Structures are given as structure tokens and as C-alpha cells.
Amino acid sequence: MERAQRVMPGGVNSPVRSFRGVGGTPPFFASARGPYLVDLDGNRYLDMVLAYGPLILGHLPEAVVAALRGQLTRAEALGGPSELEVELAEEVARRMPAVEMLRLTSSGTEAAMGAVRLARAATGRDLILKFDGCYHGHADSLLAAAGSGLATLAIPGSPGVPPGTVADTLVASFNDLEGVAELFARQGERVAAVIVEPVAGNMGVVPPEPGFLAGLRTLSSEYGALLILDEVMTGFRVARGGAQQRYGITPDLTCLGKVIGGGLPVGAFGGRAALMGQLAPAGPVYHAGTLSGNPLAVTAGLATLRELDSPLPYQRLEEMGARLEEGMSSAGRRLGVPIRVNRVGSMLTFFFSEAAVRDYASARAGDLARFSAVHRGLLERGVFWPPSQFEAGFLSLAHTDLDLDRLLEAFSDALAAAA
Numbered sequence: 001m002e003r004a005q006r007v008m009p010g011g012v013n014s015p016v017r018s019f020r021g022v023g024g025t026p027p028f029f030a031s032a033r034g035p036y037l038v039d040l041d042g043n044r045y046l047d048m049v050l051a052y053g054p055l056i057l058g059h060l061p062e063a064v065v066a067a068l069r070g071q072l073t074r075a076e077a078l079g080g081p082s083e084l085e086v087e088l089a090e091e092v093a094r095r096m097p098a099v100e101m102l103r104l105t106s107s108g109t110e111a112a113m114g115a116v117r118l119a120r121a122a123t124g125r126d127l128i129l130k131f132d133g134c135y136h137g138h139a140d141s142l143l144a145a146a147g148s149g150l151a152t153l154a155i156p157g158s159p160g161v162p163p164g165t166v167a168d169t170l171v172a173s174f175n176d177l178e179g180v181a182e183l184f185a186r187q188g189e190r191v192a193a194v195i196v197e198p199v200a201g202n203m204g205v206v207p208p209e210p211g212f213l214a215g216l217r218t219l220s221s222e223y224g225a226l227l228i229l230d231e232v233m234t235g236f237r238v239a240r241g242g243a244q245q246r247y248g249i250t251p252d253l254t255c256l257g258k259v260i261g262g263g264l265p266v267g268a269f270g271g272r273a274a275l276m277g278q279l280a281p282a283g284p285v286y287h288a289g290t291l292s293g294n295p296l297a298v299t300a301g302l303a304t305l306r307e308l309d310s311p312l313p314y315q316r317l318e319e320m321g322a323r324l325e326e327g328m329s330s331a332g333r334r335l336g337v338p339i340r341v342n343r344v345g346s347m348l349t350f351f352f353s354e355a356a357v358r359d360y361a362s363a364r365a366g367d368l369a370r371f372s373a374v375h376r377g378l379l380e381r382g383v384f385w386p387p388s389q390f391e392a393g394f395l396s397l398a399h400t401d402l403d404l405d406r407l408l409e410a411f412s413d414a415l416a417a418a419a
């Protein structure tokens, strides 16, 4: 870590990896397989981070490795269109009817940036409405009240983001439809888009309350604003067709990332053909990327999606998630520790809180010191849980029932030690 800190700010290339949210120093990882990570000292950890979401099949799944090996004999980058990109776009469209057309990017950040630019261009309006604690990548205009790394480090927005840039960003509380209605009543005619994580994952997992997403859909339509579902985390994770399928919401634009690249850098944004057709070169709205649609990255994404082409994997993830939720909750009850386990499918966060966690304020009100202690206890017991209260833990199809037994035992012990 000392060597890393000499050449990289904080020793890392993405802040949350630094462990500043929980204290201590992170293990440096050398390899991984299935649901396990191995650090430089040879210690093995059950991986509940899964690269912050992408690795829904676990590490080095056979189908993805075979596809990548094959692609490595053909090309690593092409600089021209390839059939692979078409196949990935078609696979996404089959799963998400609202995504008739898409544009590939190399990250979720670029996907959200592109979607916001397109929404502003298409509506001729400037304002964006986002939610406190929702994260949409690190583009300037979306770094107002963003969760995740910012939440962990308690940076209110970020220096270097000019006030003028976020002046066009309105912020409401997640699950507070009335607050959104009030904002719309005052400035609705100026709002280009509402952007939301359909299941918040970057303030820890916070599910949408019944009616919240449907209410956003109705209000946006009523005022002529677009609804952007940021499914970078939830896409192909909470259901075959993402949160939009799970909750029955049709967005105008969808942002994708993480699982769509199967561990390699892929993002995408998409929607109705008439909207997407406004992007360059078909239309005037600029968007580009040297490595967008990179053949190796797209190959990993395609192979991953093809392994997820039935309800079965999602049933398995749901079962495991339910077991984990129940096991953690009952450990809390047994030890008399107030715990709230928020879960949607295979995304899960435990909060040490008496009150329900339904927005960013209630997420922050939990006992962060206890979270840090339990995180440390899990690490000592061979479990790599996200090093922040405000990140989601994930399950993969590589996790076994035995892994869950061990995880729950480690959780109980870590909780007892921290109580």
C-alpha cells in the first residue's frame, strides 16, 4: 500500500477501494476464481463485492473465458463496426423492449453522461432531477448529492465542479414522491429528465417503495420530461430484463454497465429509436468513444448475457439472497443488535439501525462504527464485503450453499465480536 500510495492518489484507482470508509488497508489481490479472491499473501476470501457488481457469474466463468480465448485469436480492437456489437445490441433489445436502439460506451459514467445530454437535446430543456444518494458516475453535472464513494468520504459534491454546472441539477429524496411532485409543480416545464437508480445501490441497497417508480413515470410524462432509469447496477442483475421488468416501468432512456460487460469495460445507453436516432452521426447530438464496442469487452458481455437467458439463474440468485437476508436478520435478533437488511434479488446491504432505511438520510443514520467493526471481522474471517456502508453486497451464480453457510457463520461471529 505504501508503494501504491507513492504512485497513485490514496494508492487506488477508485476511491472506495482504499478502505477509508471502514479503516485499515485493503488486501492487494493477485487472482480469483469462482466466488473466491486470493491476495498477494495467498489468503483466500469469499468475494461479496464481485468487482462492484459486474461478475454475476463469478470469476473466470468457463463460458466467458472460452469466448475471450476465441476472440483473442481474431482481434483485440478493430476501429470499425463489428458483428459482435450488433449481437450485443440485439441481446439487450430482446431483454428490454424499451431499448430499441443503444449506443455502447466503456463505462457506466459515460452511459449516464450520454443519456443526460441526449435528454437535454431532445427536450430542449436544461434541468435534471436526481435523487440524494443516487450515483450516476462521476460526470460533473451528476456529482450533486451523489452517494457511494462520495458518501463514504463525506465529500459534498466535489471541488472542481463549477457551481454553474450543478445549478441545473435538482435534488429530491429517494422514495419521496411528494417532494418530486412539488419540484415539478414549481419547475416541471424546465425539467429535461428525471434520472434515478430504480433500486438505489450507491447509498447501500434501498428498494423503491410501491408506487414510487410508477409515480416518477407519471409525473415525467405529465410535464414532458424524460425518465432515465440508471440500470448500471440493476440491469441483468435483478431480473433478466432488469429493474424495468421487475417493477413494470417503461423508461424513455436506460443506462447500462457492470453486468453488460461481464467484468470487462462496457456501458450502454438506449431507448426508443426516435430518441436514439438523434445521436451522431444519425442526428446532431454528439457522442463518441475510441474503444466503445471493443470486441474483447463486448465478447465478455455477450457470453455473460447468454448464460443469463432464462428465469432459472434469477431464481437461484433470489433464493440465495433470501437465505442471506434471513440469516443476517436472525443473527441480529439473536444478538440483540438492531439490524435492517435491505435486499432486492442478489443485491443486499445490512444497516445497523432501528428505523427502516428508505432514503439517503436514513442510510446515513445507521451505526457506521459498528459497520466498520463488522466489516473488519468479516475480512479477518475470510469474507470480502464492500468496504463501505454505502455500497451493495452481491451474490453470483458461482456462490454455493456451503459458501452461504460459511458467510453466515462469519457474519454471526463478526457481529458478536463487534457487539
Ligand SMILES: *Cc1c(COP(=O)(O)O)cnc(C)c1O
Binding pocket: 106, 107, 108, 109, 110, 112, 135, 136, 137, 138, 197, 201, 202, 230, 231, 232, 233, 257, 258, 267
Ligand atoms: C457503477 C455505477 C455507475 C458508474 O459506472 P462506472 O462504470 O463506474 O463509470 C453509474 N450508475 C450506477 C447506478 C452505478 O452503480
